Structures are given as structure tokens and as C-alpha cells.
Amino acid sequence: MSKSSTVVAAIGAILIACLVTGSFIKKVDSQSMPPRPKQGAVHGGTLRVAISKLPPYNLIPFDNSWTGIFLNQFESLIKVDGSLHYYPSLAKSWEVSSDGKTYTFHLRHDVLFQDGDKFDAKAVKTTFDALYNGTLARVESYKDGVFRQLKVVRVIDDYTVQIQLHSPDAAFLTNIATLAGSIASPTSIKNLQKTDLGNSLKGTGPFELAEVIPDQRLVYKRFDKYNWAAGNARHTGPAYLDKVVVEKVSDSAVRAGLLTSGQVDLIDSVDLNDIPLFKDNPNFQFVSVPENGVPWVWYFNVNGFATDDIRVREAVQDSLDVDSLVKNIYQGTAKHAWSHIPSTSNFYSTQLEGAYSNHVARANALLDEAGWTGRNSEGIRTNAKGEPLELVLLDRGLPGRDKYFTEAAQQALRENASIKLTLDTVDQAQGFAKRKENRYSIFHTSVSGYDQGISFIYLFSATGVMNFSKIRDPRLDELLTKQSEAITLEDRTRYLQEIDRYVVLEKKLVLPIAERQSNVAAKSTVHNVDTSFALKRRYIGPYAYDIWMN
Template sequence: MHNRSPLGLVIPVAGLLALSACGGTQAARAPQGGAPVKGGTLTFAVNTEPTCLDPHQSPQDVTGLFTRPALDSLVALDAKGTIHPWLATSWKVSGDQKSYTFTLRQGVKFSDGTPFDAAAVKANLDHIVAPATKSQLAASYIEPYTGSDVIDDHTVRVNFSRPYSPFLSALATAYFGMESPASLKQPQDALCKQVVGSGPFVIDAWTPKQGITFHRNRGYNWAPANAAHNGEAYADKLVIKVITENSVRLGALTSGQVDAIASVPPVNVRQVKADPGLAVDVRQAPGGNYNYYPNTASGVFTDRRVRQAFRDGIDFATIVKNLYFGAYQPASSPVSPSTTGYDKGTETQWRYDPAEAGRLLDEAGWTGRDSEGYRTKDGRRLTVRWPFYKAAARENRDTLTEQVQAEAKKIGVDVDVTNPPSIGDFVTAFTKGDYDLVDFSWQRADGDALRNLFSSASISTPTRFGQNAARYSDKEVDGWLSDALDTTDLGRRAELYAKVQHKVTDEAAVFPVYVFNYLLGESKRVHGIGWEPQAYPTFYDAWVVQG
């Protein structure tokens, strides 16, 4: 299959290459509030921050948020799933879908003066897969990568060991943002503190627990084809502040100390909407919902009946509705309704049924009760070990955890929630499989997120990080996920992803909790904030009314 996209034209994904990325570039939207104004500072407040600034290493969505202003990608992906030119002006896919040849934009420079060329593309892709990088996300998106050939200064061919349809949309994410080859020569811990790109903003400094500051990249003139404008960014400066407390962050918005905030507290959404000077913009995130993942390989959840009982015996829907005031929707599938390949059939595949949960636990042999009312078998309490890293919790997930813990007690399950001392301790336990239950959301713009979450190749080991927290291994599911990589037929991929969703739901290999919506609060003085398809904001087209 061959295709080319001259600068300014677009290639629809439908019928060509399916989505798969953690996101792409902003979905362009027309400027509001009159003609854009250049100058000033745009200040945005978030509720969490990266543990590492280098997206080649880090899997966090907030890493993408923090680095996208400084990092361009080879191609761009809009919210409709269309691939657009960016640093690559055109590309060609080989007939066997094992190689992608890119023609690169000329005249681009990284902010340190290093030229962007084919050698830079090769250096970035090689850096992502290098063992020393210890990539926790990007490398898993290009597992079949075998290397890149520099054809000439502005032509590069990227090679894979097998057909790999998700590559273009993976390239569109900040996790494949192009970094200066000179900067990539630094030690990995240095890259965690500073990245150098060719983007519309240049990083001044990142101060943990405080935030990150940028200044406009003078002379920037290589925006993605789907941006609302070309040339330099409108804002002189961009400031992203870390304000973890919901009330303080909201107060900073209502008092005018910041221009926009992430994660408007659900209880305050109506209040913000009612303020004539403020607005709330909502985007449903595609990819994995906020889910709980039972360890199917060891511990109490190896028994399918116990997994089903835990899922069906807790009224997740009511907890979510009451805690989040309707801002987030209860989930039924491992992936959200906005995800390509979502299977609506999962919405009726299971339901809250505490009586059936009790029957399943009896059948599994947990028939005894101890003095506290917890179920026992052979003198052992039915205990679920859950390492919950509270420092990284957002959206009141710690409160949600407490409520689930209380509900589980009603069916006789003891949920033992521990708080690992550090993120390193949590990762160590995760990679070893030393847990019964873990929780996270996994934002990606396509059903290929299911491969990350349920492919046996994505099970972590002490030497390799993977996202299959359920440690689920099923040859049939592996086959469906592999077949989905081989085809560019979106209809066929949707069929395969529906089978995966149905089976992992039937086997209770995941406990869906809620569908994540990004709740962005903004002053009406702010215009043009864009969105990555995985639902976090971008600022290239953004501007602020002065005065």
C-alpha cells in the first residue's frame, strides 16, 4: 500500500491507517472573541505533575501536557482520526506495511540550534527503544521497530519486523515528540529535568511541585497542517502551575490569578458555569477508563468467581454518580465510548448483583465468617491487597477507594489498602506482580489501547514495564489483538476489539469504574485552547485578551 500526503493535504485514517496513539495534536477550532491577540502570559494550573519530563521515558499523560508546547511530532492527529503533515511533509507506506518513508520539512531547527533532519528522526526513535532509556510507554508502541535508514538529509525510512498499522498515529503523540539529538546525549536523569524540542514554546525551567515556564519560540513557522494558524505562538509566555488542592486551584481561577485550570472539581462545575466570566470545557477521554485491575495470575483473584463477585457485588455506578455529581459517567467496558472500536454490548454484559456475588463466593469456598464479618476459607480471611499510591491520586480517587473498601466489606471482602512510600516502591511492586488489585486510567485515541491492557506481551517483569496490570494471558485474545495490528480495515479492527472487550469483561479481568472527562475551567478572556485527541489541552493557538 502506498500513499503520500503533500504539505497542506490530509490523509483520512479510515480506509488507510487506524488510530492507536496516546493522542495527537490539538483539534483545530476557530478563534473566538474576535481576532487573536499576540502577547502576554497564559497561566494554566494543574492538579498533578510528571515524575519525569522526558516523554520518551515517562508514561504519564501529564508528561505529554508539560512537554507538548516544546515538542513537535512528525505527523498530527485530529479528533476525527485524520493524519496531517507536521515535521514530515509527506510519507509513503510499503506494500507489506513493514516500512514507512518520510519526506521531512526543511528549515526546521531545534531551540538549541541543532538542525532537524533525517538523522534526528533516527536518533529519537533509537533513543525511545534503547534499553538505557527504560521507556515505560513509547517503546511499547513500536515494539516491532528494527531501525531507521537515513536516505538523505530530508528522507528517512523506518522499518518494522511485521506489518504495523498503528505507527502513524503513535508518531503523532507527544511521547514521540522530536527532541534535539544533542540533548539526547545527556544522561537519562538529566533528560527527566529538561527537554529540548523545536516546538512553538521553549522551556525555561521546571521546578517540581511548583510548575514549568516557557517562552515563545521566535521564528517558529512549522505548525501542523490542522492548527488554527501558522507562525509563532500568540502568547509571549506560557506558565503551567502545580496546585494540587482542588479548592485552592479553583480559587485561583475565580480570583483571576490564573487563566485556566485542569480538573474543575465535579462538585463545583455548576458554580463555574454560572459565573458570567468563566466557562467549563469538557472532553471525554478515549482509551482505557479509570479501571481496577485484578491480578489474575496470583492471589485471590486467580479464581474467576471471586473476580466476578467483587465486580458485581459493589455498586460502582451509584458510588460514581454520588461522588462526582454526574461529571463522570459509570463505566461498563474497559475502554470509553469515545474510543474507536468501543463495544456497546458491554453495557448490558454485567450488573450490580450482591446476591449473585454472595452465591459466587460461597461456590468458591469462602463460606466462613470471622469476628469482623469478613469471609474466610480454611481459616484464612478473604483479603485483597491494594497498593494505592496516594501522592499521585487525582479526581478524589482516594475518597472513591475508601467507599469501595466499605462496599466490599458488605460482601465480606477485606480490601487492604496500603500507601507505598514512593513511586519507585509502587513500580517495583507493580512490575513484580506483588498485589491483588491496582488502579489507573489509560488514555489512548484508539481501541489498540486494549493491546496495552490485555496482551500477554504487555505483562510487566522486573526488567520490563508493561501495562497489563491484570497480568491476563489468553491465546485467543492475543490472536485478536495481533490480527488488529495487521489490518487497516477499521470495520475489521472494530470487530476484533469488540471480541476482546467481550471476553475480558466476561472473565472479569477488569473492573470498570468511570469514564474520565477532562473538565477544563477557563476565563472568558482566554481563547483558542485546543485539545489532544486523548483529551488534554494544548496552547499553540491560545491567546488572552489583554488589559
């Protein structure tokens, strides 16, 4: 019988939560828990919200696991914060075997789904089996993603469920602590129709979905029976608010106008030009937090025109003064990302800072060495065949400051290294086709999530669904497997940092650009606005459990 490391959650005046990564345990005592609300929190009222977009796929949380608004409806067995500390939620305690393959969760006895179903071990198994079998999520493949190591889910008794994995998965707890591991009522899973957007699914969260106008409006009402808040919540019992009304308003200036005129209480994605309206204004508040996940990065296609040569990839890295461009263009709303791991991550290292970028002479020497020694009538470098050094950046839409950065980078590449950068703006279908056909040199994106090991598998493994660099590298696959199966946090950190060095410095596969901020503005009468952010980036919110209004 294997030894187990036990995570014990004491619910009450003192709450202890533990971070478990295999056999590594870190205790979080009551002093590190979020502060409780000040006396005088008011119950009632409707929070009116204008946000830039609504969930892109459907209203199924498993297909939109980065989307904070679903936290109002659905909960997971445990919760995790940005420092990878875990807290009890629907599970009151859990154990992880010393080999990292067996997870045993002891569930709360007092939880109800919003449709009246009883929450128990069978409900957990029903959800996880449906996800693994592909009958619940419609966009995500859980069998190849979150549950790729899943062997079996067992009901031990009414309130104990055990999950066995084929191999250790260092990201498993983190994965199921998000909306990806949220639990839906068995009845609503059984009755879910293929034509249903997902609005019929029921969870255990503090709010119920009451009204849907697709891609326009969502209305949530308080679930009055709710009384099982996660260990990192700021209060217990039902939510303070009666309702949350969320409207899609794509134009940032219109959102700002709605808030300043009092027609809404909170807005997201505040434009740089509108921040002065709310920051340091006693009638409003402006809250900004770093986005989690992989920063905004340019990925070089190793099978693409010119970027199949590592010298060209390195030259692009060195031709740009990314640090100055980010400071001048984002003006404090983003910071230069030296690494493929965000600086807010436990896995981050300063080792890449200053190791590349802004070495123009070296960039030009590399391009000469690679054979791009000629010049055409535009002043663009050419090779022996007379082909211009024109790199195509495949673009699915550059928002705001990212567009300004790219335009500045186009000019700098031309001036510093005689490289022409062309934007090919495509829709999603065209993007998939051109990626498949290698009709691009550079692809840009940022990836949601706060466990970079998960993202790295998708981005750099030979079979990765987001392998924009088209890399096939046995050494990289080996490192990805090692970090995924690492038993200790120290080992996993070492492997992830080695992967980071490998893709940025050794193989020149990427150019990290910016760690962006998610921000909101609200009336001064709205309290606990900072809790509206989901842990993952891409604010599609708010999470409103702890929010209250005067």
C-alpha cells in the first residue's frame, strides 16, 4: 500500500489549505487567506455590467474554461490561486498517492445542484466520464487534453471519489481546480440536447442563469440555497447580489460612456485612452491585474519561408528593441515579456532577461551569413534567387495596442535589418487552412492558463494542437514529458525553465513580446471589484460572489 500525502482542510475560524504537487506539500495558514469583508456589506441589488465579448463557443463551461463568468454557475472539487495554492471547494479534503497516480477526494455532504440534484460521488463520476467520452464538451477534447492520463474514476462511497491516472500528471490538480473540472448535475447532463447552447446545464455555483440572448445578454439570479463557498472566498453563505446583468458592448469608448453616465456599474477592457476617466477619480475605481498564462508571443514557423533558417529567426529577435517598443506603446498597461513564462508565475526565472533583442549589428551579420545579401528596389534584402526577405505574419485580428506594436515592428524590421513583415489577416477557418499548408512565417497568440506546463505541451509537443512553430524535436518532447510527470515542484520548475531556454534561446522558436494586464472600471459604490477576475486571463466576467453594492 503506497504512502499518501494528505491535504487537510479545516473549515471554520482557521482554514488550512495545502499545495500538493506529487509528494511536495506547502501549507497555507489562516494568515495567508483573503481578508473577510468589512462590516456593513449590503445584500441585494443588481450589478449591471458591459463587457467586450461574451463566451465564443457556447454556454458550456468545459468549452470555455478560461471564461470567468461561468464561475458564477459552476464549481470544481477544489480551487487554486495564482501561486498554485489549493483550497477546498466541493471537496473538503483530498489525498494524493506518493507515486502521483491516485487522487482521493472527500466531498462535502451539504451541496445541492441548482436543479435540486444532490451533489455526491456519483455526480462527480457522471461529469468526468461524460467529459472523457466526449459527450459533454463540444469543442475541447478532454480525452486528449485535461484527462489524457485518466485511467478510471471510482465511487468509493456516497461522498468519496477516487481518480486513477495511467502516469503522473503534475498539472492534474491545477486542471480540475478550474472550470475544466467543474461539476454539472447528472440530470442536466442527461437532458442536454445537441441543439442546446448549454444554458440548460446546472451547477452548484452561487448564481443561476436566468436569461440568455445569444451573443448579446446574460442574466444571472442568486441561488438562495448556496452555502458552501470555497476556502479562498471572502464570505460564506449566499451571494450578496440579487442579480447580475451582463451585456456585450464591443466598442471600448461606448463602454466607458455607459459607465460615466451611470447606465452600468462595471466595464471591462478599459482602453488606455479611457483610463484617466476612472483612475484617481473618487466616483469610480480602476482595477488592473496581470494576465495569467503564456504572454503575447510571436511563433516562428520552422517550415515557413525564411524562418526555416534559425539565423533568420534569431535576426528577427535581435532586430527589435522590444523593451522600448512595449514601454512606449503600452504605457504601463503591459510589460516586456522576456520569457515564454510570465513573471508572475512560480516557474519564472530571470535567466532570459537581456539575453536577446536590440542587437542590430548581430542581426545583420546573421542575415548576411544566411545568404540574404542583396537588395531590391524597395531596399528589402534578397537571396541568390532574387527572392525578397518577406515574412508573413498570420493574423486573426490584432486588438488595440497589439496592432500599434506590430506596425512599429514592421517599420523597425525594415529600417534595422531590411526585412519586410507582411500581415495576412484571416478568419478562423482561413487561419487553420494556412497553418496546415505552412503559408506563414510567424503566428502570434497568447494562451490562457496559469500552469505553463499545460500550455507548453499544446504549443511544442510533436502532436500539440497549438504547435504553431511546427517543431518536431525529440529532445523537446522528452523535456515536456519529464515536466508533466515530475513528482516534486522543484523538479518540474527545473524542467519548465529548461524548456523555456530551449525554445527561446537555443532553437529561436519564439519572440516573447508582452505580459498584458486585464482591467476593469466600476463605480465607487461597487465593493470587492478585485474578486471579479477569474484566475485565468481573458476577462469575460465578472465572478460576482463576493461583490456587493451600497
